[in-house]
Amino acid sequence: MSYEIRNVNGAAVVALNGDVDLQTSPVVRQKLLESLEGNTKVVVDLSAVNYIDSSGVASLVEAFQVSRKKGASFALASVSSAAMRVLSLARLDKVFTIHSSVEAATQG
Amino acid sequence: MGMPKQASKRVADKAEVQTGADKHAGHGVKDHLGLLAEMTREFTASSDYKTIAQSALARITTYMGAEAASLFLVSDTGEALVCSACYGPVDITGLNIAANTGVVGRAVATREGALVRDVAERADFGAAVDAKTGFTTRSLLVAPLAIGGDCLGAIEVINRIGGDGLFDAEDLLLLETLAGAAALAISNFRLTHKIVQQERNQHELELAAEIQRDLLPQATSRDFPIHGINIPARSVSGDFFDILPLPDGRIWFNVADVSGKGMNAALLMAKTSSLFRCLAKSAEDPGQLLNAINNELCETNSHGMFVTMVGGLFHPGTGSLRLTNAGHEPPLHFDLRTERFIAIPADAPPLGIAQDIAGPDGFPVTEIFLAGGMLYVFTDGLTEATTFGGGMLGIDGVRALIRDHAEETPDLRLKSIAGAVKLPGQSLRDDLTLLVVEDMGLAPVGAKPPIDNKLSVEDGQIMRIRIPARPDRLKLIRAATEQACKYCDAPEPWTFDLKMAVDEACQNIVRHAYGNRGEGDIMIDYSREGDVLVVDIMDFADAVDPETIKSRNLSEVRPGGLGVHLIKSVCDDARFVPPPPGVGNLFKLTKRLPNKVS
Missing domain, CATH: 3.30.565.10 (Histidine kinase-like ATPase, C-terminal domain)
Incomplete structure (x- = not known):
């Protein structure tokens, strides 16, 4: 798994690439929480995620909860079919704000 | 309370009172005994406390040729003496004087009669009552109402009519004898009153037990997956169970045990079972439901009482069951195929102890797939019951009974298990409640293919x-x-x-x-x-x-x-x-x- 963080229209976009599993989710968790510290808007680009397990989902949920406490905005963008399958099984697809693309997520 | 009419009449009629006083002067032992006998008859004939006291005071006053008399009784707390009846021109019923003070207080404390021949000679006589009532006390007799080691109060007689208006030692002796009879009467009355009250309480307890039985669910039909039984140790029970089918087919159930016994426990049981019924209708999950019940109980419950409960939601369509155990005896999951028992220990404290202990997630929930098996939920009245052999049944005994009666219909099985610790007509040491949830194989065929236990071929x-x-x-x-x-x-x-x-x-x-x-x-x-x-x-x-x-x-x-x-x-x-x-x-x-x- 690899990640890349860039700034688009004032939002921190965290792009994840590869498998988010028990081995890699601690890094994902740390990067998401760090991004929330310095930004009021964080978008997670899941387009290149081949696999995400329950620990990866838990990292997303934790970041989501922290953002709500801080009044920051937290959204998922361009969710791969693999990631979407897990999110919908966990019934979290209705909980997260999900955009079709990073552009859509960072506008407005 | 007004002044007794006959009193004012008698006092007003000086000639008649004078006659009474003259008569007293000539009273012999025979007359005294006659009065005693008459008073005793009266005491035993009436059950009305006020009437007895009033009538006794009237007799004593008249017989002794006195102006007034009053009966003081020690209050419940023992800190005061209260005038509970009086006879004479001034009504002081309800008057409250501090215990151990004054002539009356001292008589009660020492259990000895007192004669104040002439009040004018006594500096320690409290004139406060006289100041309040406008009555002038000149001479005073007090006899304690002593019975056994107890002193119930005292009778006070005031002012002799006629002559020098003063009492003497012989008068005190007479009053003490009469007071002894009065003390016995009052004590008898109190005892009778207590027994009547106990009978009334027993009757109310029976009514409560009837209402409580109505709170338990009706017996379920044989093809229903959940059955329960409750046997109270006394007339009212601190145990309960409930079965609540939802319109979508799922079924709520619970078994609970209220700490303590008797009426308090029964009242808390009624409250908790109402909360369960009411809140279950809108709850989604046992963890949330028990959390909500806990918070409700904590808002009002006090006196250190609490409730242990297993609450669950069974889905007969899938055989799956979600339950929360709040401080209760661990339920047993009996797997029919392996014949193994799995206990589900409590992972939450009992209800009613502390509010908001569970946090936003509610109480922890355990999910079980019955897979043709059964879940037994029971109170410690079963595990701690004495077997006919004399020992405590214990959890192993419960497991053995479940195995022994596995082939019986659920209804009969519950009765057989309860019957193993209770003889007909004998009462239990503790309330006993037992409930069984059975997966009757209603799951769609093929949804969960049966798998054998051996390793893959x-x-x-x-x-x-x-x-x-x-x-x-x-x-x-x-x-x-x-x-x-x-x-x-x-x-x-x-x-x-x-x-x-x-x-x-x-x-x-x-x-x-x-x-x-x-x-x-x-x-x-x-x-x-x-x-x-x-x-x-x-x-x-x-x-x-x-x-x-x-x-x-x-x-x-x-x-x-x-x-x-x-x-x-x-x-x-x-x-x-x-x-x-x-x-x-x-x-x-x-x-x-x-x-x-x-």
């Missing part, structure tokens, strides 16, 4: 891998699962789901079975049995209690606890089965291949 085996249980090896396990699916020509989405299920199961081994220590191995057998792909996931750690592996409550948004839910969502069956020798735990996943493949 050799001829259908695809491959076996053994790999260190470490997070960095999970990727290899996913690759292996993918290859096994490819071998079966399974399509991509199907493969993804099984890959995820195996990954989550292995993750649990890494994190929980081996406790993240990075040691130990995972062994996986992939095999095909007809149109079903079977994955046996084995570890070599200590055995885990499968019922403690919890599925998460999806209505709550929080990290963690998702794995079991994901596994169960995508597999046709997922369960722990007895492992082969040398293996710690065996978790078996089965997933039916899509039609076009098989």
Whole structure:
């Protein structure tokens, strides 16, 4: 798994690439929480995620909860079919704000 | 309370009173005994306390040729003397004087009569009462109402009419004799009153017991999956159970035990069972429901009472059951196929002790797939009951009874189990409640294919891998699962789901079975049995209690606890089965291949 963080229209976009599993989710968790510290808007680009397990989902949920406490905005963008399958099984697809693309997520 | 009419009349009629005084002067022992006999007759004839006291005072006053008399009784707290009846020109009924003070107080404290021949000669006479009433006390007699070691109060007689208006020692002796009879009468009256009150309480208790029985659910029909029985040790019970079917087919149930016995326990039981019924109708999950009941109880409950409860929601369509155990005796899950019992211990405190202890997630929930088995929930009235052999039944005794009566119909079985600790006509030491939930096999055929306990058969085996249980090896396990699916020509989405299920199961081994220590191995057998792909996931750690592996409550948004839910969502069956020798735990996943493949 690899990640890349860039700034688009004032939002921190965290792009994840590869498998988010028990081995890699601690890094994902740390990067998401760090991004929330310095930004009021964080978008997670899941387009290149081949696999995400329950620990990866838990990292997303934790970041989501922290953002709500801080009044920051937290959204998922361009969710791969693999990631979407897990999110919908966990019934979290209705909980997260999900955009079709990073552009859509960072506008407005 | 006004002044007795006959009193004012008598006092006003000086000539008649004078006659009374003259008569007294000539009273002999015979007359005294006559008066005593008459008073005693009167005391035993009437049950009205006020009338007796009033009439006795009238007789004593007249007989002694006195102006007034009053009866003082020690208050409940013992701190005061209260005038409970009086006779004379001034009514002081209800007058309250501090105990141990004044002539009356001293007579009560010392249990000795007192004569104040002439008040004018006594500096310590409290004139406060006279000042209040306008009555002038000149001479005074006080006799204690002593009985056994107790002193109930005192009778005070004031001012002799006629002559010098003063009492003498002989008068005191007479009053003391009369007071003895009065004390006996008052004591008798109080005893009788107590017995009447007890009988009334007993009657009210019986009414309460009747209402309480109505709070329990009606007996369920034989084909209903849940049955219960409640046998109170006394007329009212601190135990209860409830069965509440929902319109969608699911069924709420509970078994609870209120701390303490008797009326307090019965009242708290009524409150808790009402809360359960009311809140269950809108609750989604037992963890939330018991949390809500706990918060309600804490808002008003006091006196250190609490309730232990197992509350659950059973889904007869799938045989699945979710339950929360709040400080209650662990229910037993009896697996019919393996004939093994699994206890579900309490992982939450009893209800009514502390508010908001559970946090936003509610109380912890255990999910159980009955799979043709049964769940027994009971109170400690069963485990702690005495058997006919004399010992305590205990949890092993309960297990043995369940096994012995497994073939009986549920209704009869519950009666047989309860009957093993209770003889007809004899009462129990504690309330006994027992409830059974049975999976009657209503699950759609094929939804959960039955799996045998043996390891996957050799001829259908695809491959076996053994790999260190470490997070960095999970990727290899996913690759292996993918290859096994490819071998079966399974399509991509199907493969993804099984890959995820195996990954989550292995993750649990890494994190929980081996406790993240990075040691130990995972062994996986992939095999095909007809149109079903079977994955046996084995570890070599200590055995885990499968019922403690919890599925998460999806209505709550929080990290963690998702794995079991994901596994169960995508597999046709997922369960722990007895492992082969040398293996710690065996978790078996089965997933039916899509039609076009098989």
